[in-house]
Amino acid sequence: xxxxxxxxxxxxxxxxxxxxxxxxxxxxxxxxxxxxxxxxxxxxxxxxxxxxxxxxxxxxxxxxxxxxxxxxxxxxxxxxxxxxxxxxxxxxxxxxxxxxxxxxxxxxxxxxxxxxxxxxxxxxxxxxxxxxxxxxxxxxxxxxxxxxxxxxxxxxxxxxxxxxxxxxxxxxxxxxxxxxxxxxxxxxxxxxxxxxxxxxxxxxxxxxxxxxxxxxxxxxxxxxxxxxxxxxxxxxxxxxxxxxxxxxxxxxxxxxxxxxxxxxxxxxxxxxxxxxxxxxxxxxxxxx
Numbered sequence: 001x002x003x004x005x006x007x008x009x010x011x012x013x014x015x016x017x018x019x020x021x022x023x024x025x026x027x028x029x030x031x032x033x034x035x036x037x038x039x040x041x042x043x044x045x046x047x048x049x050x051x052x053x054x055x056x057x058x059x060x061x062x063x064x065x066x067x068x069x070x071x072x073x074x075x076x077x078x079x080x081x082x083x084x085x086x087x088x089x090x091x092x093x094x095x096x097x098x099x100x101x102x103x104x105x106x107x108x109x110x111x112x113x114x115x116x117x118x119x120x121x122x123x124x125x126x127x128x129x130x131x132x133x134x135x136x137x138x139x140x141x142x143x144x145x146x147x148x149x150x151x152x153x154x155x156x157x158x159x160x161x162x163x164x165x166x167x168x169x170x171x172x173x174x175x176x177x178x179x180x181x182x183x184x185x186x187x188x189x190x191x192x193x194x195x196x197x198x199x200x201x202x203x204x205x206x207x208x209x210x211x212x213x214x215x216x217x218x219x220x221x222x223x224x225x226x227x228x229x230x231x232x233x234x235x236x237x238x239x240x241x242x243x244x245x246x247x248x249x250x251x252x253x254x255x256x257x258x259x260x261x262x263x264x265x266x267x268x269x270x271x272x273x274x275x276x277x278x279x280x281x282x283x284x285x286x287x288x
Contacts, residue, residue, distance in 0.1 A: 015099050016153065019092040020142060025079035026088055030072040030191060035094040036120060037065045038156070039073070040138045044088035046075040049194055050123035051170025052236055055243065062134050063169065064160060066120035067097065070187055071169075091138050093153065112161035113154070123169030130165035167247075171239045185210050186224060197237055198260040203229060237261065238274045245279060246286040252279040 017035070022043075030049065041061040048057045049072040050065060057073065065071050079086050097105075097117055105114050116124075126134050137159060141152045160166075188209045193201070206229060207217035221229045241259035244250040253264055256279075261267035271279050 015095070016150065017092070017094040018142065018149070019090075019094070021092065022087060022089040024087055025075035026073040026090070028073070030070055030187070032068050032070045033094070034067050035096050036067050036117060037071075038093040038138065039063055039065070040091040040135050041073075042089040042091060044075055044079060044086075044090070046073065046079070048073050048169070052190055052193070052239070053123065053168070053170040054194055054240065055125065055169065055247075060131055060135055061125065062131055062138065063123060063125045064116070064120045065123045065169075066117070069121060069123055069170070070190075071123065091142055093138070093141070095153070113157045116157060116161040119168075122171075124160070124166050125169055126160065126163060126166050128165040130159075130163040134159055134163070171235065189221070193233060193236055197233065197240060198258060201233060201260070234270055235274055238271055241267070241271065241279065242275065242282065242286075245283040249283075252283065255279065 026044065026046070039062070041057055041059055043059055045056070045058040048055050048061075048063070049070075050063075051069055051071075073090075075088055079088055100110070100113075104110065134156065137152070137156045141149055141156065144152060189206060192206055192209045196205075203214050203217070207214045210217065210220075212220060218229060221227075221232070227235075237259045241255045241261075244255040244258055245252070250258065252268075256264050256267040259267075261270070268278060271277075271282070275282055277285065
C-alpha cells in the first residue's frame with residue numbers, strides 16, 4: 001500500500017490546523033502531508049508506523065512528525081470492530097514551518113525549536129515525565145483561542161526542544177531524498193518490510209511489490225539507499241530488536257525471534273556489527 005498525499009486546508013482566519021477528533025478508530029492509513037504534525041493520543045492504543053519505524057502506542061502518547069514523513073496510526077482490532085464499547089480521541093496540531101519567518105526562526109532564542117523541527121524529520125515520540133507535561137500543554141492549547149493558541153504552541157515546541165526524554169520513530173538511515181514517483185514506489189517496499197520483517201522475506205516477493213525483476217530491483221534499491229536490500233532489511237530488524245530490548249524489556253532470545261532472526265549466534269553477530277554492542281550490553285545500558 002502506498003502512502004497517499006493528504007492536504008488539510010486551515011480556515012482563512014487561521015494559520016494553524018487544530019483538530020479535536022473523537023471517532024471509533026483511527027481511519028487515515030499510510031499517508032504524508034506538507035505540514036509538521038503534533039499528535040496527542042487521549043484515548044486509544046495500537047501500532048504506529050513512521051518512516052521505517054514501528055512502535056506500540058497507548059493513551060498519553062505524544063509525537064511530532066516532520067513534513068513529508070509517511071505515518072500511520074493504526075488502532076488495535078478491538079477498536080476496528082466498532083461495537084460501541086471503545087472509541088478513539090486525539091488532539092492534532094498541524095502547521096507549516098513557513099509560519100516561522102526566516103528572520104524569526106533565525107533568532108538565537110529560537111535555535112532549540114529550529115533544531116527540533118529538523119530532528120522531527122525522523123519523527124519524535126516523547127517519554128517519561130515529558131510525555132505527561134507535554135500532554136497537559138497540548139490540552140491547554142485546545143482550551144484557548146486566537147493568538148494565545150499560537151504563543152502557547154511556541155511554548156510547547158520549546159518544551160519539546162529542551163526535553164531529553166524522547167526517542168526517534170524512524171532510523172538514522174531513513175531517507176526521503178527521492179522524487180515523487182519514486183517516493184510512492186519506494187514506500188511500497190517499506191510497507192512490505194514493515195509488514196514482513198519478522199517473517200522469511202524473499203527478494204522475489206519484495207521485487208513484485210514494485211513490479212520489477214529481482215535483478216532490476218536490486219539495482220534500484222542500491223541506487224536509492226546505497227545499500228543492498230538485505231543490508232537494509234537487516235538494519236531494520238536490528239532497529240526493531242533495539243526497541244524490543246530497551247522498551248519492551250524482552251530477553252535476548254525472544255528479541256531475536258520477534259525481530260525475524262532464527263539463529264541467536266547470527267543475531268548476536270549482526271547486532272554487534274551494527275550497534276557496536278552485544279544485545280546483552282545494549283539491554284543493560286538502555287532498558288532502564
